[in-house]
Structure formats: C-alpha cells, structure tokens
Amino acid sequence: MESISIQQFIIGSIILVAIYVVYQILDYRSSIKRAEKNTQQSQNEVQAQSSPNPEKLEIASLKIMTLNDVQQNNGQNGKKIFIAIKNFVFDVSNSDSYKPDGPYGVFAGHDISISLGKMNLTDEFLDQYGTVTQPEDEIANMNSWFSYFYQRYPVIGRIDDKKQN
Ligand code: HEM
Numbered sequence: 001m002e003s004i005s006i007q008q009f010i011i012g013s014i015i016l017v018a019i020y021v022v023y024q025i026l027d028y029r030s031s032i033k034r035a036e037k038n039t040q041q042s043q044n045e046v047q048a049q050s051s052p053n054p055e056k057l058e059i060a061s062l063k064i065m066t067l068n069d070v071q072q073n074n075g076q077n078g079k080k081i082f083i084a085i086k087n088f089v090f091d092v093s094n095s096d097s098y099k100p101d102g103p104y105g106v107f108a109g110h111d112i113s114i115s116l117g118k119m120n121l122t123d124e125f126l127d128q129y130g131t132v133t134q135p136e137d138e139i140a141n142m143n144s145w146f147s148y149f150y151q152r153y154p155v156i157g158r159i160d161d162k163k164q165n
Pocket of ligand 1: 092095104116118119121152
C-alpha cells in the first residue's frame with residue numbers, strides 16, 4: 001500500500017485543525033447568542049415579576065369599581081380574587097394565600113386596609129376604609145403593606161367611595 005508523504009500528512013493535519021477551529025468559532029458565537037437571549041428573557045421575567053404595575057400609575061384611567069364589585073370576586077364559583085387597599089383594587093388570583101384554605105383566605109373579596117394596619121386576621125376590620133379614624137402607626141403600617149401589594153399584584157381598578165353599592 002502506498003504510504004502518505006510527510007507533506008500530505010501536514011496538509012491533512014492543517015485541514016483538520018482548520019475545520020476544528022472554524023467549528024469552535026461558530027459554536028462560540030451561537031453560545032453567545034443563546035446566552036444573550038437567556039439574559040434578555042430573565043430580565044423580562046424579573047421585570048414582570050417585580051413590577052406588575054406601570055412605574056407611574058395612571059389613576060385616572062383605572063376602572064371605577066364599587067366595594068360590592070370587590071366582594072363579588074372572592075374566588076368562589078370560579079370567580080377571580082380581588083382585594084382592596086386604600087380604595088385601590090388588586091387582582092391576587094394568582095396567589096394561593098387568598099384561596100379559601102390559604103392563610104389569608106379571610107381577606108378574599110374585601111377591603112383590607114384597616115386589617116393590615118392592625119395586623120388583624122379576623123373579619124372584624126374588613127371593608128372599613130374611609131369609615132374609621134386610624135392611629136398614625138396603623139396608617140404607616142397600612143401604607144407599607146400597600147407598597148408590598150403594589151410591587152406584587154396588578155392594580156385593576158379603584159373604588160370610588162362616592163359611588164354607592
Ligand atoms: C404567626 C404569624 C404570622 C406568620 C408566621 C406569617 C408569615 C408570613 C409569610 C411567611 C408570608 C410570606 C411572605 C412573602 O412571601 O414575601 C406572609 C405574608 C403575608 N402575611 Fe403573614 N404571617 C403571620 C401573621 C400575619 C398577620 C397577623 C397578618 C395580618 C394582616 C398577615 C398578613 C400577611 C399578608 C397580607 C401577607 C402577604 C401575602 C401575599 O404575598 O399576598 N400575616 N406571612
């Protein structure tokens with residue numbers, strides 16, 4: 001059998017090395033593209049998770065609702081779960097906390113402003129926002145809960161307290 005010359009061997013090796021280098025470059029490029037795509041995706045996800053609401057809430061464009069609309073949406077009969085704080089209505093349907101057997105199920109379908117200010121989990125202080133005077137520390141407490149909910153859940157409307165049930 002005719003053996004290959006040193007020259008042929010060197011050329012063959014160079015070709016193999018060249019193919020390997022080109023393959024590595026292409027693979028590197030596509031892995032950069034994949035990484036960029038993943039980073040963009042996670043940024044979008046983080047953004048979606050950390051701010052369900054626009055940076056500046058257009059209060060005027062929010063749907064006007066009544067307390068009764070909130071009470072109707074308590075997760076029963078396939079309905080959504082709404083809760084209201086300071087007359088802003090949040091859709092908390094995607095949380096297990098407000099389902100009937102969840103730890104905060106008692107809040108489903110209610111205004112919980114006063115309850116949050118007092119850290120009270122009974123039904124005693126539900127639906128009382130605007131009808132009672134709150135001590136300063138409870139207002140502060142309620143306001144920080146408001147920020148918590150605002151970061152976590154979409155605001156879908158606001159209660160106009162002049163509009164009757
Ligand atoms: C033994 C007492 C309590 C424990 C161990 C407890 C524990 C927790 C935990 C672990 C969370 C989840 C926090 C997170 O995911 O960021 C949470 C959320 C919450 N807690 Fe409590 N909690 C207690 C009492 C209360 C009380 C008395 C209230 C009354 C207002 C309350 C209202 C809430 C609310 C509104 C949330 C937010 C749930 C959500 O993410 O939608 N908790 N609690």
